[in-house]
Amino acid sequence: MLTDAELERYSRQIMLFGRSGQERLRETTAFIAGAGGLGSVVAIYMAAAGFGCIRIADCDTVDVSNLNRQVLHRTIDVGRDKTESALQTLKDLNPTIDIQPVQERLDEHSIEGLLRDSDLIMDAMDNFETRYLLNRAALRHNIPLFHGAISGFHGQATTVLPGRSACLRCLFPRALPPSTFPALGPTCGVIGSIQVNEALKFVLGKGELLTNRLLLWDGLASSMDELACERRPACEHCRDY
């Protein structure tokens, strides 16, 4: 049962999907990989929407050059652990949910612990090596992965449902070399919002997910495109699922 305070807080979205939808959100544990540009937008909208448990992992500290887009962090947070300032911001926004900050590097050793009891994975990483780890973990645990990535004015998003849609490796068989990418707040805002919108629809069982489709945002043209994609039977990540 939702409390009176919850009914009031979420009243404008309960109009959309009812108390039962809100309860479903409250029962959902989301793992957010990264508290950077995408992770900031993802975490803020998930906390605001009332996902009951949000675990957010990052291993960095806040740098002043993060602040043009990483809206979880403030000038006063420079030098602090990113997950610590994330906790502060998210708690201020919504004290009624459980926020679990984990200041830890995501690698093959840490991922199992980080993912414990998670119902879904939000990809807010900045490199493909770690994204592949997330992809494999999503397949292993049979939970959805909501992918987003940005560079400059451009962004992309897709949704992976293990065993039912193309996985991240089907779409991107080769990792991009790591690079220092240009990053802009609004691009993170667009893509991060799409990722959360997808997670909401998944939990609520509403609408059409971005499965087998790669959505492309072009901020210079102010336009979106879509590339159709499908599972690759030989995919080294998902062929056994």
Next chain:
Amino acid sequence: MKIKVRAFASFREMLGSELELDLPDESSVQELLDALASLNPRFCSEAFDRSGLLKDYVLLMKNRKRLDRDSMNQALEDGDEVAVFPPVSGG
């Protein structure tokens, strides 16, 4: 024959969002890419590695179906649409 090319993300800034190339009949996907490379030096350096191969992470689609690297010698047909897309990886 006419081939329609759709470029995305940073490639769009170099090539424009949509262009039509006039190529000799039965030109291959590789020949289309070579033609694009000669059209725009920035595209050439962004899309190809030093040995002249398309960078391995660049996605290619023909008529909205993905093209694998082993189909680069496939002949194109008049009216085909080829899309080139460099995925982004930042967060």
